[in-house]
Amino acid sequence: MIKLLFVIITISLISILGISLNKVSRDSGKAFKMLSDSTKSKEKIMEEKITRSEEEWKKILTPEQYRVLREKGTERAYSGEYWNHFEEGVYKCAGCGAELFSSDTKFDSHCGWPSYFTPLARDRVIYKEDRSYGMIRTEVLCAKCGGHLGHVFDDGPDPTGLRYCINSVSLIFEKRPKQK
């Protein structure tokens, strides 16, 4: 009798375990599908991104552009082309040509580098924590080519309160008069 009870309990346990395992495998299948979907969307973004070898960048960029964009350098304050430049137009990435900032959002920050209170669109730039030189700063990079642009600080004017402090050498200005 006890043996029979033991056999029944064992069979029940095995069947419960079987159902659970089946559910786990179905769930992991779902998870895998979600993962592959997100991989696909990442691939789509990656298609739009530009990846070049350091040798290729060296051929395309001037030594100063390479130093700032690829080696995260900084141009000397008040030395760049755009810190005191206020024509109407668009500032593009010097590495890949992506349109990054508009003259509409440029302001005179008196810091010696071109300053904007926002990028042209949220997805044009990416951010990275920068702990170099004993400071904690937020680095701003071009979302398309990964080039170093500058840093963003929270001492900017309205409406964002942000100051995108960008190296002139990372930018190329394109004059674009406002359409009336």
Ligand code: FE
């Ligand atoms: Fe770029």
